[in-house]
Structures are given as structure tokens and as C-alpha cells.
Amino acid sequence: MIKVGFMGGTFDPIHYGHLLAAESAREACGLDEVWFIPAGHPPLKENGPLADGQTRLEMVYRAIDFQPHFRGMDVELEREGTSYTIDTVKSLMELYPDREFSIIIGSDRVNDLPQWHQINELAALVRFIGVRRAGEELKVDALPAFLQERLSIIEMPQIGISSTDIRNRRAQGRSIRFLVPEKVYSFIRRNGLYES
Numbered sequence: 003m004i005k006v007g008f009m010g011g012t013f014d015p016i017h018y019g020h021l022l023a024a025e026s027a028r029e030a031c032g033l034d035e036v037w038f039i040p041a042g043h044p045p046l047k048e049n050g051p052l053a054d055g056q057t058r059l060e061m062v063y064r065a066i067d068f069q070p071h072f073r074g075m076d077v078e079l080e081r082e083g084t085s086y087t088i089d090t091v092k093s094l095m096e097l098y099p100d101r102e103f104s105i106i107i108g109s110d111r112v113n114d115l116p117q118w119h120q121i122n123e124l125a126a127l128v129r130f131i132g133v134r135r136a137g138e139e140l141k142v143d144a145l146p147a148f149l150q151e152r153l154s155i156i157e158m159p160q161i162g163i164s165s166t167d168i169r170n171r172r173a174q175g176r177s178i179r180f181l182v183p184e185k186v187y188s189f190i191r192r193n194g195l196y197e198s
Contacts (some may be wrong), residue, residue: 007104007131008037008094010078010087012165013058014051015190016065017182019163021072023133026158027106028071031131035071036106038062042078042085052169053195055079064185086119091127104129109138115149125152133158172196 007027013020016038024036040058041051051058059076066072077093078085087105094103105128107115112132115121130153134140142150168178173196179187190196 003102004034004100005032005104006035006037006098006101007031007033007106008039008075009106010039010041010085010090012051013038013040013062014053014165015058015061015168015182015186015195017163017165017168017186019161021065021069021183022161023106023108023158024072025069026156027104027131027133030156031104031154033071033104035073037073037075038066039075039078039090042081043083057193057195061182061186061189064189065183067185088118088120088124088127091124095127103127104131106131106133108133109135109140112145112153112155113139113141115145115153122148125149128152129154131156135160169196173198 009020009024027033028036040055040062042055059074059079062074066074078090081089091103107130109132115130118124125148132140132153132155134155134157140155142153142155163181168181171178172190
């Protein structure tokens, strides 16, 4: 069985923090591949992404083209309506029956797990890899037992980068160089993304 971890998210834009989390999970959990799946319409985000789905997917492709264990997927962008993880997992399992899937999530999402759509069914299908980030408290003991049993917590080097900060910097005319991979930086500048 090929072990795949996948990261969902808006990736608006993808940055070095995402890549570092993916590599940390790959190494710590012995994953064969990590897939990046930009969300179409994420249910737990108050505001939708600023860049459209194909633009965000293109940034993912540019960010990971050097890493043979990373792959970008458009499975959520092709689907209409809200992007629920359970639907993504079922699609992936149908398309790739030879894979065993884990979901890589940030520590902020670990605490949200009980709120996820059809979480009982989802937890029966996949494992969760929680990536501990600086300044965010993990409340693993507060999670239901069935989630604690399906959750691994890993550490990653601390890096204080967020997509929100990158978008704000661009809107203010400040540099984002070295916060995102060079090919993503060039793509953002060339396309005038996130400018005020």
C-alpha cells in the first residue's frame, strides 16, 4: 500500500510554511507522497480565497515542481458547491484504491476536528497528522477518543509565515520575496495577485 498524506487548504498563496509542514509529515510518518489539494469552497473559512482555483493550483504546481514526492491535485476544484473533506477522501479512494490516506492539518485544525462534516465516517477512513505550529495550543485531550486514536502529532521547525500576512504585504506594496518559492513569487508579481 502506498502511503499518501494530503494537505487541503486555500493555498492563497502556497508558501514555505506549507512545504515545510508537508516535508515534516512525510519524514515523520514515512509517507511515500504528499498531495496538495486546493479547496474549492472550504466550509470552515469565513471568507473565500482571493485568487481563483486554477490560479491557486498553478501556484501549487510551481511551488512543488522540484520535489518528486509532492503532487498537486485538482479534485476539489472540479467539484461544485462546498468542499467537504469526506467527499474528497471518497473520491480519492475510488480513484486510487492502492493508496492509504492520511490528512495533514495544522494545529489550529486539530482543535476543529469535531466540527468537520461527517467526522465519524471520515475518521474511519483516514488517519490525521497534526503539525504543531508556534503559539497554537493543542487540545488533544479534549478530542473524542475515536479521534485521539486516529491522530498523530508531529513537530516541524517553527516558521512564522501565513498566507494572510503574504496577501497583506502585497496589498501594502511590501516584499514577499523569500516567503514563497521563487517561481510562486514571480507568478504572483507577473499576474498582479493580491495587490491593493
